[in-house]
Amino acid sequence: xxxxxxxxxxxxxxxxxxxxxxxxxxxxxxxxxxxxxxxxxxxxxxxxxxxxxxxxxxxxxxxxxxxxxxxxxxxxxxxxxxxxxxxxxxxxxxxxxxxxxxxxxxxxxxxxxxxxxxxxxxxxxxxxxxxxxxxxxxxxxxxxxxxxxxxxxxxxxxxxxxxxxxxxxxxxxxxxxxxxxxxxxxxxxxxxxxxxxxxxxxxxxxxxxxxxxxxxxxxxxxxxxxxx
Numbered sequence: 001x002x003x004x005x006x007x008x009x010x011x012x013x014x015x016x017x018x019x020x021x022x023x024x025x026x027x028x029x030x031x032x033x034x035x036x037x038x039x040x041x042x043x044x045x046x047x048x049x050x051x052x053x054x055x056x057x058x059x060x061x062x063x064x065x066x067x068x069x070x071x072x073x074x075x076x077x078x079x080x081x082x083x084x085x086x087x088x089x090x091x092x093x094x095x096x097x098x099x100x101x102x103x104x105x106x107x108x109x110x111x112x113x114x115x116x117x118x119x120x121x122x123x124x125x126x127x128x129x130x131x132x133x134x135x136x137x138x139x140x141x142x143x144x145x146x147x148x149x150x151x152x153x154x155x156x157x158x159x160x161x162x163x164x165x166x167x168x169x170x171x172x173x174x175x176x177x178x179x180x181x182x183x184x185x186x187x188x189x190x191x192x193x194x195x196x197x198x199x200x201x202x203x204x205x206x207x208x209x210x211x212x213x214x215x216x217x218x219x220x221x222x223x224x225x226x227x228x
Contacts, residue, residue, distance in 0.1 A: 060098065066123060068135025069167035072105075074098045075121070076114060094118040097141075099169035110141070110169060117144040117154040120182070123167075124210060126190050136167040137210045138193070142182055162195065164213050173213050176206060192216065201226065 057079045065072050076096040095118065097110040120142035125134045141163045148159045162176040176197065183196040183203070193208045206218040 064123075066136050066139070066167050066169075067125065069101075071099055071101045071168040073121070073139075073169065074100070075118075094121070097121060097169070101168055108169060110165070110172065115145070117156075119143060119156055119160065122185070124164075124187060124193060126187055137187070138213070139165045139167060139169060140185060140193075141165070148178075162197075164193070164208075164210075175208055175213060175215070196221070198224075 059077050059079065060074050061077060062075045063072055064074070074097070075094050076098060078093050078095055095114040095116065097118065099108045099110070100106070101108065118141060120140070122140040123136040124138045124140050125136050142160050143163070144154045144156070144158045144160055146159060147154055149155075149157055151157075159178040159180065160182065161174055161178070162182070163172055163174045165172050176195065179197045179199045181198040183198065185193065185195045187210070188194045188207065191210055193210050195206045195208075197204055197206065201224045203221045203224065204218060205221050207216045208214060209216060
């Protein structure tokens with residue numbers, strides 16, 4: 001009987017090992033298959049002409065319809081190690097936005113080049129209303145274009161600019177520049193954009209009219225303490 005139990009134990013161990021190997025193979029297959037489909041259509045690019053610089057994958061992804069504007073926007077992203085850009089642990093960066101307008105899909109870029117780091121892209125809508133009845137009022141962008149902290153890269157730690165466009169991506173206008181952090185942005189009373197942000201050691205509140213994109217108020221809420 002002890003030999004029988006030993007044999008059963010060895011058989012169970014072998015079966016467990018086989019199941020473990022099958023599981024590892026299945027997970028690896030799914031991972032590599034997902035990467036293959038995600039990188040389908042990606043193009044290898046470099047930020048300079050140096051052949052020693054590591055290549056990155058340039059891709060267009062996340063086609064998003066803009067409600068009420070007969071326009072779609074697509075994010076242009078890069079993936080991989082970059083000497084000039086960083087947006088977090090996954091090293092994915094939004095570099096530009098492509099707009100496709102009308103039945104002919106007329107193409108237009110948000111920026112003339114792809115040298116900025118875009119941190120946030122949002123459709124400004126009145127969220128309290130039904131989706132069908134609430135067209136996009138404007139497009140909201142947070143982006144970095146200057147390495148203010150001199151670490152050699154554009155990151156979310158650098159100064160941030162905020163811009164608005166019309167729902168179809170035209171009429172680009174910067175409304176706030178060189179701020180440290182955006183805490184919130186919301187629509188107030190269906191016609192105002194409210195932004196709470198940090199600049200230097202102060203928390204401020206700015207309010208803009210969405211239709212004309214004019215500044216209504218920009219006031220300090222509080223000063224951050226300079227000691228504990």
